[in-house]
Amino acid sequence: MKRPTLEAVAARAGVSRATVSRVVNGQATVTPEIRDAVIRAVNELGYVPNSAARSLVTQRTDSIALVVSEPPTRVFSEDPLFSTVIRTASRELEAADKQVVLMLAGNAQSHARVERYIAGGHVDGVMLISMHGADPLPAAITRMGVPVVSYGRPAVAVDLPYADNDNVGGAESAVRRLLDTGRRRIATIAGPLDMIAGQDRLTGYRNVLRDSDRRSIVAIGDFTRESGAVAMRQLLEDDPKLDAVFAANDLMAIGALQALRQAGRRVPDDVSIVGFDDIEAARYTEPPLTTMRHPIVEQATAMVRLLLTPPAERDRDQVILPTELVVRESG
Amino acid sequence: MKRPTLEAVAARAGVSRATVSRVVNGQATVTPEIRDAVIRAVNELGYVPNSAARSLVTQRTDSIALVVSEPPTRVFSEDPLFSTVIRTASRELEAADKQVVLMLAGNAQSHARVERYIAGGHVDGVMLISMHGADPLPAAITRMGVPVVSYGRPAVAVDLPYADNDNVGGAESAVRRLLDTGRRRIATIAGPLDMIAGQDRLTGYRNVLRDSDRRSIVAIGDFTRESGAVAMRQLLEDDPKLDAVFAANDLMAIGALQALRQAGRRVPDDVSIVGFDDIEAARYTEPPLTTMRHPIVEQATAMVRLLLTPPAERDRDQVILPTELVVRESG
Structure with a gap:
């Protein structure tokens, strides 16, 4: 070390x-x-x-590291986020004749190895995905003088170019949709709170409920389907009269749908549910899922462009993309 | 270049x-x-x-490249081969404190970039997966003096350590199973013939039919589900009386099941089908798929061990793992 x-x-x-x-x-x-x-x-x-x-x-390695702070089981899972970002970044970088070098860093040892690797000058730039908590990598890479950008606003106070979607605004729209359709006891299944997407989507939920004088009913998942089912069962125990749920991503919403069905609740008659991301599976749930569209391809493209554009030539260092409410039948 | x-x-x-x-x-x-x-x-x-x-x-980079000669859309697809190999190799290499550096090389430009990258001394060793045709990478990497191993026997005449499964013997067992259950007109959906797994599984099919005096009925797919459906429709046109199919992988077998259903053929009553790989989805098809178990995890583990063991300390440079017939309902 x-x-x-x-x-x-x-x-x-x-x-x-x-x-x-x-x-x-x-x-x-x-x-x-x-x-x-x-x-x-x-x-x-x-x-x-x-x-x-x-x-x-050598002057250049012609390669860009894509560092995903997750274990392989998470990256090769049903969550389409990672594969979409990797596919999009590969396509954009290949057009610039750069090779994507993918490194999964799901624990402290692999984080240390990745840091040493980047310090060794083996890549020309770094894109960070799925950062958790007080990740030391962004600051360490910046100190090395290696260009670095982030998919999503970094959770740490480091001046890093990034592309993100409007997580707070998107969550606000989702919860407002539930209020506007007459729901009164709106719970949320939040994402992991050591991630910015988890924090910001919970902030959006709280912003709207604070204005409306309703109380918060919160359970926390980890963005997997299983965690959504567990969180939903917990919410039903905490407040059997809840009539709506905002899930901070679609996979957790899908798990919640399953738990609601098992508990004998009809969706949307008894409980409305709105997700976040608009993954393909959201169209095929029973009933189809109302959700916030998270522009993953556009966000990944913007991240690559930030990295390939020299700082002096950039219009801006942060790109925030709007989300969009997609109304289906669940809420 | x-x-x-x-x-x-x-x-x-x-x-x-x-x-x-x-x-x-x-x-x-x-x-x-x-x-x-x-x-x-x-x-x-x-x-x-x-x-x-x-x-x-630096003496070492503490990283090993995993070069997959496929585009990202193939690697992040429903085919569990790649994710299983990547997960297994990551786990084995992490235990040896090595970082996996994943590079997808689905076209000639990215092949050239990967070769330059390895020539630049950015990794300590290379594992090759999914090689097609006369791939120049194995010979080029060997010339550089960088340790290299292959998942599967290389298609080119280069002296490379590799781990493979018994593709010929497995295909022979599959076709013999169809003969033993009384089938007389046995077709095959072969894999791509620029890949060793495609070539060897077709050789196994031909070996058995040659001994049995039956004629070959061959269509060729590319190991995707869609190609299996297309090949099945073609086989039914070529020989409407065929009563069995050996598909060179399970995904193509699943596509073939779909095409048989659409053509009004009952499985296994009218047409028996046996696949290859025993992926998880093979248990959930209608009817469940009889197939040859391809020990992906064991093969990936053997590949990593070959790479991490210095040549002088190796028992052997080639590891061939046995396949096993898994009888379900389709054949």
Whole structure:
């Protein structure tokens, strides 16, 4: 985990840090003796000179890392988010003759490996997807000087270009739809609260209920179908008289539909339900799901364009795409 | 595409190739003046010194490339082969503290990019999946001195460690099952013939029919469900009296079941069908599918172990896993 620093190389070679930088950059402004000493220290310590060394070896790798902070079981699951983002980013980057290098980092060890890999200068840029909590990667990559963008607003306070959809506004529209159709006891199945999409969609729900003087009824899932079913059963126990649910994504809404059916509740007669994302499966549920369309393809395209456009040439560093209510039969 | 060669660097610097190698390897056995001249030539030409440069920059990248020669739409599809191999390889490599770097190479440009990337020393080893036809990657990677293994026997004549299942023997068992249950006109839906799994499963079918004096009835698909349905309709036109089908994978068998139903044929009463792979969906078809179990997890595990074991310590360079007939209702 611990990598030798530039300082350590400078100390071993008996030269300044600036001299080490010049040597690993391949600049011919130091004496051959000093260059020798530095290269010997680099080799003895196994120093990884980041972008400096990268420019010695090759100017570009022509590859962009797509780092998904989820385990493989999540990425290759029924959730179409990841495959859609990967497909879209691959298509956009291939058009620019860049290779996508996909790395799944679902635990702390793989996070550390991915950080070392990027520090090693093996990619020209990084796209981050599905960040959780106080992820140290965005700040670490920014410090390395490697271009980095995020799919979705980062959960940490780091100045990172990103493309997102209007999670707060979308959740507000979903809950307003339930109010407008006469519902009075509106619960929510929130997403994981260490993710921005989880936090923001819950904020949208609370914003509308606060204005309307209704009370919050909240259960928390993890964006999987199973967690939606579990959360729905819990909500029915907490408030058997609830008459509507806003689920923070469609997969949880689908799980909730199943739990409602098992509990003998008719949808939408007894309980209305609105989801979020408009995945393809939302059209085929029984009844078909009313949901907020989350423009995944457009958001992934915007993320790639942010990465490929040099900062000085960008109109803006943040792209927020609107969501849209898709009315079907569930709510 | 064209990269400067070691020769070009040697010519520019006015030294021998061996001297260039020593310099980019960081050996201190050349004079400082010559070292300077070589490094200048390397930088001016943008030379990528492969593993030589890699050892200058860092001993290891702690990452292994998983190169899938398919477009993203195929990898993120209903075919569980890719996700199972990726999940299994990730788990096995994480246990060895290696990061999987996934690269999809579904066309010639991305093949060329992947080759450049591996030549750049950005990974410690390579696993190849889903090779088609005369793929130049295995030979190119072997020439670079980068360890490489294949999921499945390579279609090209290159000496590569690989793990495979017994495609010929499995197909023979499937066709023998159809003969043993009294079927007389046995067709096959073969896989793509630029892939070893496609070729070998067709060979198994022909081996058994040749021994039994029955004639071949062959249509060719591409391992997708749609292609299985198309091939089945074609077979029914070619020989309306056929009474059995061996499909070279389960997805094509599922497509064939659909086409048989649409043509008013009962399975297995009118037409028996046996698939290959035993994917999860094979249990839920109507009727449930008789198939050959292809041990995907074990094969992927064997591939990773081959890569992680140094050649001198390996028992063998090829692992062939047995297949197993799983009898359900379709045949």
